[in-house]
Each structure stands twice: as structure tokens, then as C-alpha cells.
Amino acid sequence: MTLRIDNLRVWDGRNATFDDVSLVIDGDRIAQIAPHSRTPATPADEVLDGRGKLALPGLVNAHTHLYSSLARGMAVSPFDPGSFTQILEQLWWKLDKALDPESVRTSALIGAMEAARCGVTTLIDHHASPNAIPDSLDALKETVTEGVGLRGVFCYELSDRDGLDRRDQGIRENVRFLSQPTSSHIGAQFGIHASFTVSDETLERVADSIPEDAGVHIHVAEGPEDEVQCEAAHGERIVHRLDRFGLLKPQSILAHCLHINDDERALLAERDAIVVHNPRSNMNNAVGLFDMDAFLDANVLTGLGTDGLGANMLAELFTAGILQKHSRGNPLAGGFDALYRLLFVNNPAIASRFLNADLGGLAEGSPADVILLDYAPPTPLDAGNALGHLLFGTAVHSLCVTDSFVGGRPILRNRAFVDLDEEAVYARARECAASLWKRLG
Numbered sequence: 001m002t003l004r005i006d007n008l009r010v011w012d013g014r015n016a017t018f019d020d021v022s023l024v025i026d027g028d029r030i031a032q033i034a035p036h037s038r039t040p041a042t043p044a045d046e047v048l049d050g051r052g053k054l055a056l057p058g059l060v061n062a063h064t065h066l067y068s069s070l071a072r073g074m075a076v077s078p079f080d081p082g083s084f085t086q087i088l089e090q091l092w093w094k095l096d097k098a099l100d101p102e103s104v105r106t107s108a109l110i111g112a113m114e115a116a117r118c119g120v121t122t123l124i125d126h127h128a129s130p131n132a133i134p135d136s137l138d139a140l141k142e143t144v145t146e147g148v149g150l151r152g153v154f155c156y157e158l159s160d161r162d163g164l165d166r167r168d169q170g171i172r173e174n175v176r177f178l179s180q181p182t183s184s185h186i187g188a189q190f191g192i193h194a195s196f197t198v199s200d201e202t203l204e205r206v207a208d209s210i211p212e213d214a215g216v217h218i219h220v221a222e223g224p225e226d227e228v229q230c231e232a233a234h235g236e237r238i239v240h241r242l243d244r245f246g247l248l249k250p251q252s253i254l255a256h257c258l259h260i261n262d263d264e265r266a267l268l269a270e271r272d273a274i275v276v277h278n279p280r281s282n283m284n285n286a287v288g289l290f291d292m293d294a295f296l297d298a299n300v301l302t303g304l305g306t307d308g309l310g311a312n313m314l315a316e317l318f319t320a321g322i323l324q325k326h327s328r329g330n331p332l333a334g335g336f337d338a339l340y341r342l343l344f345v346n347n348p349a350i351a352s353r354f355l356n357a358d359l360g361g362l363a364e365g366s367p368a369d370v371i372l373l374d375y376a377p378p379t380p381l382d383a384g385n386a387l388g389h390l391l392f393g394t395a396v397h398s399l400c401v402t403d404s405f406v407g408g409r410p411i412l413r414n415r416a417f418v419d420l421d422e423e424a425v426y427a428r429a430r431e432c433a434a435s436l437w438k439r440l441g
């Protein structure tokens with residue numbers, strides 16, 4: 001199957017823009033990006049008019065929670081948190097306990113569809129459903145990668161907080177899923193909730209059962225109490241604790257890392273472990289500041305995630321920039337170079353550590369993960385200012401993804417899902433959410 005999109009403006013996500021070109025997708029690869037005026041045009045099974053559209057590489061969300069998709073508008077009582085741990089106890093740990101197999105699937109479906117609408121083509125998920133653990137990662141995999149068609153990396157966020165039986169189920173689910181073969185669309189990690197909810201014995205079990213080439217995915221120092229608890233209970237900082245169990249690896253994602261110190265940051269760089277910044281979630285939970293520039297300067301592979309708070313990666317990136325400027329009191333902090341590295345270099349590089357796919361820029365021969373936006377720039381657009389257009393055009397106005405392809409498979413065409421009946425899915429999701437909310441403890 002070949003598709004040719006004519007009259008298109010393209011930013012390759014690297015150092016080139018092209019005006020009025022034809023982009024040809026052949027199977028799961030980009031076959032050609034060539035001037036539209038070239039005659040004869042490359043023949044294709046289908047031809048699309050890309051006039052008024054901007055093509056970009058598909059976006060990667062490096063840390064999200066699909067299980068939170070049905071929380072929108074949900075009321076919990078009491079809700080009077082005085083700390084980040086109390087936000088977890090009063091809200092998120094009630095929601096995840098109420099999830100059953102059906103709501104796990106529905107939540108993942110809604111989350112993945114909304115991600116596709118935001119131009120996300122690959123997501124890295126951190127899943128929890130303590131009363132529906134076995135096979136939950138297969139449900140996510142089937143929903144996200146087969147049903148919607150995105151690429152996904154999955155893990156179960158193991159914890160001691162619901163007792164040893166749930167902990168052991170979590171270990172088994174991670175081990176089971178990690179034993180399946182990785183592909184270009186499906187990857188796996190060993191999920192852990194956070195240092196403060198796992199004992200040394202649990203980490204020992206993780207270390208014993210994690211495959212050599214796999215890493216963990218864990219929240220680290222999201223709230224200040226995580227480090228305080230670690231020092232009190234274990235006499236060391238969290239990053240050193242994880243290192244003691246050999247869990248700092250190039251395949252390990254440490255989300256947040258707001259309260260780690262310089263020694264811990266240096267160790268992360270030395271181990272080549274991954275850190276993911278989630279600025280809007282951090283602000284929403286009032287947990288503290290993440291010094292993005294310091295992590296990039298220390299050569300820590302730093303990516304960007306939404307932590308389940310939506311999927312609009314360009315709005316997230318915009319926030320990462322203005323938050324850094326605001327917190328440093330310096331309008332030059334969080335500059336274009338840093339932001340570009342986060343979303344367009346590091347996030348694809350992070351995803352490529354888990355998937356058999358070389359994600360990133362749009363080039364002949366590269367995977368056909370392409371999104372099209374309705375975007376007619378009111379000012380000149382070139383490779384030097386494309387990110388400025390995305391941040392100050394799409395992120396602060398509206399994101400207008402019209403078409404999306406993952407490995408050449410059409411996900412959205414002219415704003416509609418190709419393989420999904422959106423109206424029916426949303427109607428079912430509303431019923432599922434109503435019954436999920438009734439089960440909240």
C-alpha cells in the first residue's frame with residue numbers, strides 16, 4: 001500500500017523544512033520526500049492533498065498513565081490533601097483500586113485515542129489496577145497498539161501498598177509481559193510505583209527477576225517525602241538505593257526526580273538512565289521544581305511526559321519552557337535548544353531504547369510515523385524557527401492534527417479515526433466511567 005501526500009509543507013524534526021513537496025509512504029516506511037513539481041509524480045495507491053498542512057514526526061509521550069483517563073470530572077470525598085502522599089491516598093489509589101478489566105481497557109482506549117488526536121504516535125505507560133493485575137498489560141497492548149494503532153511501552157507499577165499478594169501478582173505480571181518478544185510497536189519495562197512503597201525485599205525480588213536487558217520504570221522524588229522516607233528507612237538517597245539493587249540502567253525511566261541532589265544526578269548520567277520531566281503534573285500537584293537545564297547540562301537523557309494529565313505534548317513542552325524561565329527568574333532559561341532536545345531528540349531516542357524502531361525525524365527510509373496539522377503560518381517558517389511556530393502557534397492556540405500515521409498505518413484521516421467508531425466508544429466509556437466511580441472506596 002502506497003500513499004502520496006502532495007502540496008505539503010514538512011518540518012523533518014531535524015534541520016530541514018520543505019515547501020510544496022510530495023511525501024510518499026510505502027508500507028511502514030517513508031519512501032520519498034520530493035518536490036511536488038517533479039514529473040512524473042511517483043505513482044501511489046492513494047493520493048491526498050496536503051495543501052495548508054504541516055507534516056511533523058509523530059510525537060512521543062515518555063511517561064503517562066492511561067488508567068487515569070476516566071477520572072475527568074470525578075468527585076472524591078474527602079479530598080483535603082496536605083501532602084503529595086495524601087493526593088495519592090485520597091484520589092489516585094482509590095481510582096486504581098476500583099478499576100476492573102473492562103474499565104482498564106476502556107480507560108486505555110480513551111487515553112490512546114486522545115493521544116492520537118494530540119499527535120502522539122508512541123506512548124510509554126505506567127499502569128496500576130491492584131484489583132485487576134493479571135493480564136492487564138496484554139489488555140493495554142491490545143487496546144493501544146492493535147485497537148488504536150500506536151506504538152507503546154508497558155509495565156505494571158508494582159507496590160507493597162496493597163499487601164504481598166498484590167505485590168507478587170505485580171511481579172508476575174511484569175515478568176510475564178517482559179518474557180514476550182519486543183517488536184517495532186511493543187516494548188516492556190519492569191514497573192515499580194515509587195521507592196517509598198517498596199521494601200528492600202521487594203527490590204531484591206525485582207533485581208532477581210528482571211531480564212538483563214530490561215529496565216525499571218519508577219516515580220522518583222516526585223514529592224519531597226520520598227527522599228525523606230528513603231533516608232530515614234534506608235539511610236541513603238533514592239537513586240543510590242536503586243543503584244544498590246543494580247536497577248539504574250539505560251532502559252530505566254525515573255519519572256520526576258524533583259528532589260534528588262547533585263550526587264544522584266551525576267550517578268544517573270554515569271549509568272545512562274533516563275529521567276522524564278512532567279511539568280504540568282508537577283505544577284498541578286504543587287510538588288516542587290524540576291531544574292530541566294541542570295539535567296540537560298549534566299548529560300542525563302531527559303525526556304518529556306504528561307504523567308496522565310492529557311496528551312498534548314506541545315502544550316507540555318511550552319509549559320516546560322515557561323516554568324523553567326519563571327523558576328530561574330531568567331527569560332533565557334528553558335530555551336529553544338533545551339526544549340528541542342527534550343521532545344524531538346530525547347523522547348524518540350528514549351522510545352527507540354524499547355522498540356525495534358529508529359524513531360525520530362522524517363527522512364526517506366525512516367519509519368512512517370507522520371502527523372499532519374492544519375497550520376498556515378502567518379510568518380516565515382524554516383528549520384531554524386519551526387519549534388517557535390509549534391510553541392507559539394499550535395501550543396498556545398489549538399493543536400489541529402488532521403491526519404496521523406504510525407508505521408504507515410493510517411490512524412486518523414481528515415480528523416476521523418479510521419478503524420474506530422468514536423461516537424460508540426465514547427458512549428460506552430461514559431457508562432463505564434459511571435460504574436467505575438460507583439466503585440470508589
Ligand SMILES: [Zn+2]
Pocket residue numbers: 063064065126219255307
Ligand atoms: Zn506518573
